[in-house]
Amino acid sequence: MKLVYLDTNLFVSLIKSNDKYYNSIQIIISQNHLSFVTSITTLIELSSVLSREYNNLNLNLLFSELEIERKDTPSTRIILFLIDYLITKTKCTIISEPQIELLDFFQQKIMINPSNKIAILVASKIQLRTLDLIHYANSVHYNHVNLEKIDYILSGDKNFISNGRSGTRNMTFITPEKFIELECK
Amino acid sequence: MMPTIPINLDQRTVDRLDLLVLKKIYKNRTEAIRDQIEKGITQIESIIFPEKKTEYDILMKKLLQQKKTLNIFTSDKSAVELVSEGRER
Numbered sequence: 001m002k003l004v005y006l007d008t009n010l011f012v013s014l015i016k017s018n019d020k021y022y023n024s025i026q027i028i029i030s031q032n033h034l035s036f037v038t039s040i041t042t043l044i045e046l047s048s049v050l051s052r053e054y055n056n057l058n059l060n061l062l063f064s065e066l067e068i069e070r071k072d073t074p075s076t077r078i079i080l081f082l083i084d085y086l087i088t089k090t091k092c093t094i095i096s097e098p099q100i101e102l103l104d105f106f107q108q109k110i111m112i113n114p115s116n117k118i119a120i121l122v123a124s125k126i127q128l129r130t131l132d133l134i135h136y137a138n139s140v141h142y143n144h145v146n147l148e149k150i151d152y153i154l155s156g157d158k159n160f161i162s163n164g165r166s167g168t169r170n171m172t173f174i175t176p177e178k179f180i181e182l183e184c185k
Numbered sequence: 186m187m188p189t190i191p192i193n194l195d196q197r198t199v200d201r202l203d204l205l206v207l208k209k210i211y212k213n214r215t216e217a218i219r220d221q222i223e224k225g226i227t228q229i230e231s232i233i234f235p236e237k238k239t240e241y242d243i244l245m246k247k248l249l250q251q252k253k254t255l256n257i258f259t260s261d262k263s264a265v266e267l268v269s270e271g272r273e274r
Contacts, residue, residue, distance in 0.1 A: 012189070012264035017256040038251045048271050056259050065251060066244050074211060074220050081241070087249055126273065131272045156265045
């Protein structure tokens with residue numbers, strides 16, 4: 001069983017039929033030999049994207065599929081429902097980090113979750129933008145504490161993939177096209 | 186037409202509701218109270234009647250049973266662009 005870390009943009013592709021990766025992500029999540037993880041960072045980004053795009057979402061379609069009246073459901077509930085739908089649809093496990101550690105490099109002693117600590121420590125070695133770096137650090141931390149290792153970081157974002165590839169050899173950054181070639185025969 | 190129920194709340198609760206409205210979590214007090222009552226009842230129901238499926242569960246199941254995924258984004262931007270806007274790009 002190969003383990004794949006899904007980047008946020010692929011969840012968005014899943015509910016955007018005119019997107020370049022709409023068909024790819026459908027193929028990928030239908031594979032039985034793959035399992036998927038993502039992190040809390042993805043939940044935050046999905047919440048942010050859905051909130052920013054809220055007025056452009058086709059909510060009438062959602063309510064018609066559900067066969068219920070739209071009424072005045074608060075936007076927060078709808079956004080959380082959509083995120084839950086995306087996570088459940090992809091059968092993706094969210095990496096949770098119940099523990100915190102001491103960050104003792106500074107004058108001030110700070111309690112920090114391990115992924116954020118990794119992000120601070122590896123930033124100089126891997127040239128990634130902040131949120132890309134946090135996704136990467138979440139994967140590295142997962143591999144530190146679990147027997148089952150993440151085989152791929154899958155993203156439609158070419159910047160993330162190329163910067164990730166050039167900065168590390170211990171994780172395979174891959175685009176959906178290449179991933180389908182390799183793993184979805 | 187929804188029934189109207191008058192309720193008495195202490196000032197602290199009203200202040201806390203107003204803060205949620207101020208922070209734009211809810212549009213107004215009514216929406217905040219309605220949503221919180223719904224969540225509270227659902228939570229208690231799930232404890233008292235663990236076998237009972239909530240409306241949320243039923244709706245989610247209905248959506249997940251659809252073979253095609255929901256096509257909800259109408260934006261012309263790609264998924265990568267939409268996410269990248271929040272990633273300093």
